[in-house]
């Protein structure tokens with residue numbers, strides 16, 4: 001009998017290791033032969049640790065399981081899908097999962113991330129097999145035709161980056177994966193690396209074949225030690241099986257891959273700072289042009305995409321551009337792994353085609369606020385994303401639609417706040433975050449964010465005249481930061497600040513006595 005207990009960092013943080021140990025001990029005490037398999041997380045985080053049992057009717061789920069529940073689960077015959085208060089029936093029939101369109105994350109939580117055989121048994125490396133039979137420009141064309149846009153935040157068409165790199169002659173090119181997932185409330189990159197690391201290797205290898213790059217680097221955030229171990233083990237296994245190295249699967253084409261750990265700076269998620277850091281320098285933003293596709297790592301043409309983008313490439317090569325493009329709406333094609341976090345009953349990963357509304361996400365999937373109170377604000381797109389008021393929750397998940405209401409979809413993180421949130425404090429936090437994380441290269445960001453905190457403090461402590469005077473100053477400062485900052489950190493910090501001012505103005509005017 002096979003039992004699955006996740007080894008995903010999220011599941012481990014709530015006791016998955018103790019559950020695995022308890023299951024092994026209890027099975028041995030009862031003389032039952034069980035095969036414990038460690039999978040990634042299904043992304044149903046409120047049910048972690050989610051234990052699954054392979055039965056004749058498929059995998060059935062129990063959760064959240066603690067080590068203390070294990071004996072009772074055996075008593076309830078959970079090894080054969082027995083009834084128990086923690087039982088959720090067949091995993092694939094759980095509402096939260098059933099209605100998703102899991103393409104990029106199809107194998108996450110399903111396979112053993114340490115097993116190349118498991119990856120192959122679940123359709124792995126079919127995209128590479130297709131790519132090996134194609135010329136580089138044809139691979140690039142498929143990615144262009146699929147409509148895939150960068151999932152890291154900027155939503156720039158991946159195929160255009162690839163084509164620029166392909167068209168830039170050089171004796172050496174690189175593929176760099178941005179795995180510096182630093183946005184608040186985001187975890188899709190980590191889940192993919194911990195749950196299905198081979199898909200990232202496959203995607204990067206295809207990118208290398210497409211543009212003529214023979215070397216790749218995964219720049220991983222230092223806060224992800226489990227992901228580092230999963231990734232390095234997968235690279236070693238792929239190398240041993242001939243999927244990486246001087247002669248990828250006998251094709252005569254080389255692709256080498258290494259993991260490099262970041263140092264913990266938010267700005268190193270910005271592509272040019274990341275390149276500086278990868279080259280061993282201080283992570284500071286570079287001027288553009290030249291773009292990295294022309295002059296990137298060590299001055300060479302470099303394709304840089306984030307984890308979700310590169311992990312989506314294999315399925316596009318396997319099934320064709322139209323298969324992927326047929327999902328989604330408008331210019332937002334395919335699916336997006338959305339990460340639900342904050343004050344929600346059911347936080348987790350929801351991969352759906354673009355087009356569902358924020359309200360569906362928060363109410364249908366998320367189950368509303370965990371506190372049971374009304375949802376008041378939603379921050380979409382990380383710490384630089386605008387605060388969207390409850391009245392605008394019918395906006396669809398679509399890059400252009402979210403931009404039209406002054407927001408940004410970013411990396412797909414959705415953080416929910418109930419009606420107890422203090423939006424003036426959130427605005428102040430945005431400026432504080434920018435002051436701490438600024439790389440210091442340009443004045444509007446480096447100095448502006450510090451002045452921003454001071455101006456907000458004066459708004460919150462002064463009388464009505466002082467508040468009004470400082471609001472004018474704050475709006476002016478935000479305008480300067482948007483217009484004069486070199487990168488998105490300084491250029492977008494005003495988004496959460498201005499959205500808080502515009503949609504939740506009362507929190508600034510009623511703030512006397514609550515000041516930061």
Ligand code: SF4
Pocket residue numbers: 267285437438439440441442443445446485486487488489490491
């Ligand atoms: Fe650095 Fe801020 Fe300027 Fe970006 S906006 S380059 S983070 S100082």
